[in-house]
Amino acid sequence: MSAVLELDDVHAGYGPFRALFGVNLSVAPGEAVAVVGSNGVGKTTLARVASGLVRPTSGRVVVDGNDFTRARTFQFARAGVAHAPEGRSTFASLTVEENLELSIRRVRGNSGVRAGLDEAYEMFPALAERRQQLAGTLSGGQQRMLAMVRVLVDAPKLLVADELSLGLAPLIVEQVYEMLGRVRETGTALLVIEQHVSHALKLCDRVVLLDRGSVAWAGPASEAGEHVQSQLGVPAH
Amino acid sequence: MILAVSVVTDFFQAVLQGVPPGTVYALVAIGFVLTYKTSGVFNFAFGAQAFASMVLFHKAADEWGWGTVPAAILSVLIFAPLLGFLLEWAVFRHLRTAPPLSTLVVSLGLTVAIPSLVTILLDFSPKSGSSPHGVVPDGRTVRYDPFGVYPFSRDELVATIVAIVAVLGLAALFxxxxxxxxxxxxxxxxRMTELNGISADRVSAGAWALSSFFAGLAGVLIAPRFTTFSANEYFNIMVIAIAAAAVGKLVSLPWAFGGGLGLGVVIALVSTFLPRWTDEFAWLKPVQENVLPSIPFVVLFGVIVFVPGLRKAIGSSDPLAGVDPPRQNVASVITSAGWMFLALKAVLLLGAVAVVYTQADRTWTLLVTQAVAMGIIFLSITIITGLAGQISLCQGAFAAIGAFAVYQLGEVRGMSVLVAVVIGGAIAAAVAAALSLTLRQLTGIWVAIATLAFAFFFDAVLVKQSWIGGDSLARSRIPRPVIGTIDFQDDSNFLLLAxxxxxxxxxxxxxxxxGTTGRKLRALGGSEIAARSVGISPSRARVAAFALSGFLAAVGGGMLVIGQGSVNYGTSFVPFLALFWLIVVVTFGVRQPSGAIVAAAFFILFESVFLKGEIFGWILRGEDNIPSFFPLAPDWRYILFGLGTIQYARHPEGVLAMSAAKRRARSERRAADKVVVDSAAELGTPA
Amino acid sequence: MSTVLATRGVSKYFSGIMALDRVTLEVNAGERVGLIGPNGAGKTTLFNCILGVLPVEVGEVELNGEDITSLPVHHRARKGIGRTFQQIELFADSTVRDHLVIAYRANRPRWAVVHDLLTLGRPRPEEMEASDDVLELLGLQGLADEPVERLSLGQGRLLEVARTLMTNPDVVLLDEPSSGLDRRETAALAETLVEIQAERGFAVLLVEHDIELVSSFTTRSYLLDFGHLLTSGPTEEVMASPEMRAAYLGTAVVA
Structure with a gap:
């Protein structure tokens, strides 16, 4: 069975600003891979390449066996790559329900919207109470939940989760990771970009350690501890 | 008591009277907001799109003999959306990451190109005396008076109802x-929409089609308000609509609608109630006469200057904006032209002047003199747009200030016209400085819109003041200067002076x-935040640039009218024309003075040399040899330069610099000792 | 030791969400201070408040004992705050020398027109001298007449430092100077920074993700997370603190 996502010698950046230098990475179906590293090493760029937001300047991106190097962002989404971007990841000017509708309608068609919505609210009742509220007025944690629920209803092949814990209180981070665990149980592969290493290590099978735009180390999560420690300059535990 | 009743009746009547024009403004404002919201493009060409549909409608209905309904379907339901689709696909899609200013220039280019293009392609030449009509028969004459205070014409009624239905439809759609x-x-x-698996391009093309449909609808519905088929009228209406849209910060559809309606009603109210005061207060008369036409522009200006939230209304809301590569600064292609090159250009220019001075007939001498004066005006654009990076759409007003100063001081007061030119320059500089002080908190498109509002205010109000515009007959007797024994009545002498x-x-x-200010401006253009963080005050440098630019425009305007012997405000300085100046200068290169001078030459001589085909006459030796398809319509210059702005968006340095860059690239390849490395790789190497 | 730069209880809200919570910090003359914290901790916001890019509604910013809270950016710059940028900000269409000359002039605004007429826009002798000094200090001698588009990222960053030195700053704010550079380049940059700081004696406030750079360059640090100052002190101690581990690894802080 081929990998859901494969990056082959990917270089990428923003104009003259280079962020990735020859990254190789693959995610097998159902697998959870964590990408860790200190800030500014290209983690977010890696996430954006994985979901088609940033086109690599060289190298190949393969989704489910098909070459997606020059594909458009929406084609990635249709091929089953979902992306929960760093920071705000919902449409602030749309209501909760509209946010959900937008992705559900594409996946299930007009007739499936109602059922999809019900499913989503069942999964996370707090959202049901706020269905007519603008997503921008939700708290940071609720916004992440909304993004996740959207993904769950989607049932994508791969979820790229970029710094989901960013700016959230530790308790909320726990909840978000619990949610990620549920996403994983549905068979969706995960590419988790994380700064807070401990959560990522617990959740994922494999760890990729990025340093200044290249892969410094990759291997099973169980062996990651000391590498992470030397890289980040802080003890993992 | 009776008085009170009549006041109420008047009030009611004025409100009703304001509704039809108000809905028209609202309709245009809504279409405009729709484009701005969905694409971020401040689309000045919206009026031009409306004009295009109107032309097609009249062509089909009047010349092809189609019925009103099929003609309306063709022009509004089919043509207009297609045009919007085409614009998005061919032009604006490629400008997504371009700086907002170049997008603005492109839309200005389309504003001048589309009307001419449509007129020529459709071979549209309405009979003289004919005027636009509406979609219903006898629209102007049949009247309805539902409330017994104000009779609506059938056209007004139809336009109002259709507009309201369209707006409700749009609201329902959203x-x-x-x-x-x-x-x-x-x-x-x-970006986030694409992450949901939806093609943003396709949605945005749809939005363009929709907003263009609104343009077409507005174009056909408002046609009966005008007496001539003129694209200018549509441009003017659009500026008023921008004022309405500005009320809603350019992004709110309901507010844009309310703004348009409100503007219509306010204008009607003011026109109803103003005269009452002036029976007793005669000194208010000039105010009363000028308040009315100035309302939209004062509103527009006021909203831009006084509503602080306006500037942040759009942009920076996209959380994924960081995905785009940082905006490319205009690459450094010309660091220094070198004295040799400059000297060569000067020699060539002097040679050309010498040839004209000794050889040319009077017509040609006058044409070249005009081009020279225009060159001075265009230099003002080099300063304000090329150096200060601001788009000013009121250079025509500054030039007109110079022209009127020459007329008022030179002709009316008998001062030496050359002194008058300098004084005019000083006045324009002061006006420009005051204007830019008011706008010092603003940049980008807001400066462009505010200056446009000023230009229209000048056009609608100030020109009509006797102490500025004076008497149009007397304006045609501008004397030439005399210095010592040299009489510049001689055209060749005056050319030399110019x-x-x-x-x-x-x-x-x-x-x-x-100099220092120039360096500051260049630093600000390169990176405003970096410039400020080394201690450069942006507003001070910009005020200086505006003042100098106003001075140059006025001096040029003064020289132009002295050369022509008369002030032809309508054909020389109107806002629409000034907008075309900007486009021409931008096409030839807005960053060096030479660009302005070449642009002026083209601007003035283009018609004679190319459109009338005289250049072929010269090449083929003999006027009889000019190919028969000349002369071409003068409108071609609008089309060529207007569409030329599209290439500007891709090469902001202009035609001249582009070829210079190519030259340089060639010579660099030849030198070959310095390998041009992929800039990316270069950036990666250590210091 | 005198305090050059201080924030006193600076708070900042973005549409109701607190980005900075009563942050008080001090930088003494000639001191090298670090400001660290995970992504989204509020470092950049604090920077922008100090520089005047963002308005401060609650609290005060002081420079050399003077309250500068309501001054615009360019006045603060003239009073002695210099800075560099995370994404380098250079003036397009200009040479290295142009950058230094305009920075020098912006701070000596008198008689500009007279000078322009006398020199026809060319740099004055004292400007040439001052810029040559700075270029030499940073090892950029050969590049004076290069257009900035030809510089490498590392050189561009040094040019930003050079530009800010031309204004004779009392304190320089370095915003992620290592971003976009590789390990080797970062080390080289750190070395240069140490040298010029020793030579010119300005104070530094450094925002940086690269823990190594912070450890080697600063003597004292502040740790920021969720807009709070969690701890401060000698850099080594801050690095080893439980708050540091919590902030970077996401474990809940046990107060």
């Missing part, structure tokens, strides 16, 4: 349909741009 939902999503963040003035101005521009 509120209830999946398409509307997608559009709202794209408005907020195209060339000298141009040379002095060009030198001044050169020194200014190399």
């Amino acid at each position: 509120r209830f349909t999946p398409v509307g939902l997608m559009m709202k999503a794209v408005v907020e963040s195209p 060339v000298i003035v141009l040379a002095v101005c060009a030198l001044g521009v050169y020194l200014f741009s190399r």
Whole structure:
């Protein structure tokens, strides 16, 4: 069975600003891979390449066996790559329900919207109470939940989760990771970009350690501890 | 008691009277907001799109003999959306990451190109005396008076009802349909919409088609308000509509609608109630006469200057904006032209002047003199747009100030016209400085819109003041100067004088741009935040640039009218024309003085040399040899330069610099000792 | 030791969400201070408040004992705050020398027009001298007449430092100077920074993700997370603190 996502010698950046230098990475179906590293090493760029937001300047991106190097962002989404971007990841000017509708309608068609919505609210009742509220007025944690629920209803092949814990209180981070665990149980592969290493290590099978735009180390999560420690300059535990 | 009743009746009547024009403004404002919201493009060409549909409608209905309904379907339901689709696909899609200013220039280019293009392609030449008509028969004459106070014409009624239905339809579209939902999503963040598996391009093309449909609808509905088929009228209406849209910060559809309606009603109210005061207060008369036409522009200006939230209304809302590569600064292609190159150009220019001075007949001498004066005006654009990076659409007003100063001081007061030119320059500089002080908190498109509002205010109000515009007959007797024994009544002599003035101005521009203020402006253009963080005050440098630019424009305007012997405000300085100046200068290169001078030459001589085909006459030796398809319509210059702005968006340095860059690239390849490395790789190497 | 730069209880809200919570910090003359914290901790916001890019509604910013809270950016710059940028900000269409000359002039605004007429826009002798000094200090001698588009990222960053030195700053704010550079380049940059700081004696406030750079360059640090100052002290101690581990690894802080 081929990998859901494969990056082959990917270089990428923003104009003259280079962020990735020859990254190789693959995610097998159902697998959870964590990408860790200190800030500014290209983690977010890696996430954006994985979901088609940033086109690599060289190298190949393969989704489910098909070459997606020059594909458009929406084609990635249709091929089953979902992306929960760093920071705000919902449409602030749309209501909760509209946010959900937008992705559900594409996946299930007009007739499936109602059922999809019900499913989503069942999964996370707090959202049901706020269905007519603008997503921008939700708290940071609720916004992440909304993004996740959207993904769950989607049932994508791969979820790229970029710094989901960013700016959230530790308790909320726990909840978000619990949610990620549920996403994983549905068979969706995960590419988790994380700064807070401990959560990522617990959740994922494999760890990729990025340093200044290249892969410094990759291997099973169980062996990651000391590498992470030397890289980040802080003890993992 | 009776008085009170009549006041109420008047009030009611004025409100009703304001509704039909108000809905028209609202309709245009809504279409405009729709484009701005869904694509971020401040689309000045909206009026031109409306004009295009109107032309097609009349062509089909009047000349092809179609019925009103099929003609309306063709022009509004089919043609207009297609045009919007085409614009998005061919032009604006490629400008997504371009700086907002180049997008603005492109839309200005389309504003001048589309009307001419449509007129020529459709071979549209309405019979003289005919005027636009509406979609219903006898629209002007049949009247209805539902409330017994104000009789609506049938045209007004139809326009009002259709506009309201269209706006309600649009509201429903956004509120209830999946398409509307997608559009709202794209408005907020195209990137995030794509992450949902929706093609933002397709949605945005749809939005363009929709807004263009509104343009077409407005174009056909408002046609009966005008007495001539003129694209200018549509441009003017659009400026008023921008005022309405500005009320809603350019992004709110309901507010844009309310703004348009409110503007219509306010204008009607003011026109109803103003005269009452002046029975007793005669000194208010000039105020009363000028308040009315100035309302939209004062509103527009006021909203821009006084509503602080306006500037942040759009942009920076997309959380994924960081995905785009940082905006490319205009690559450094010309660091220094070198004295040799400059000297060569000067020799060539002097040679050309010498040939004209000794050989040309009177017509040609006058044409070249005009080009030289225009060159001075265009230098003002080099300063304000090329150096200061601001788009000013009121250079025509500054030039007109110079022209009127020459007329008022030189002709009316008998002062030496050359002194008058300098004084006019000083006045324009002061006006420009005051204007830019008011706008010092603003940048980008807001400066462009505010200056446009000023230009229209000048056009609608100030020109009509006797102490400025004066008497139009007397305006045609501008004397030529006399210095010592040299009488500049002689056209060749005056040409020489104009060339000298141009040379002095060009030198001044050169020194200014190399001097402290020029350096500051270039730093601000390169990175405003970095410039401020080393202690450069942006507003001070910009005020200086505006003042110098106003001075140059006025001097040029003064020289132009002295050369022509008369002030032809309508054919020389109107806002629409000034907008075309900007486009021409931008096409030829807005960053060096030479670009302005070449642009002026083209601007004035283009018609004679190319459109009338005289250049072929010269090449083929003999006027009889001019190919028979000449002369071409003068409108071609609008089309060529207007569409030329599209290439500007891709090569902002202009035609001249582009070829210079190519030259340089060639010579660099030849030198070959310095390998041009992929800039990316270069950036990666250590210091 | 005198305090050059201080924030006193600076708070900042973005549409109701607190980005900075009563942050008080001090930088003494000639001191090298670090400001660290995970992504989204509020470092950049604090920077922008100090520089005047963002308005401060609650609290005060002081420079050399003077309250500068309501001054615009360019006045603060003239009073002695210099800075560099995370994404380098250079003036397009200009040479290295142009950058230094305009920075020098912006701070000596008198008689600009007279000078322009006397020199026809060329740099004055004292400007040439001052810029040559700075270029030499940073090892950029050969590049004076290069257009900035030809510089490498590392050189561009040094040019930003050079530009800010031309204004004779009392304190320089370095915003992620290592971003976009590789390990080797970062080390080289750190070395240069140490040298010029020793030579010119300005104070530094450094925002940086690269823990190594912070450890080697600063003597004292502040740790920021969720807009709070969690701890401060000698850099080594801050690095080893439980708050540091919590902030970077996401474990809940046990108060």
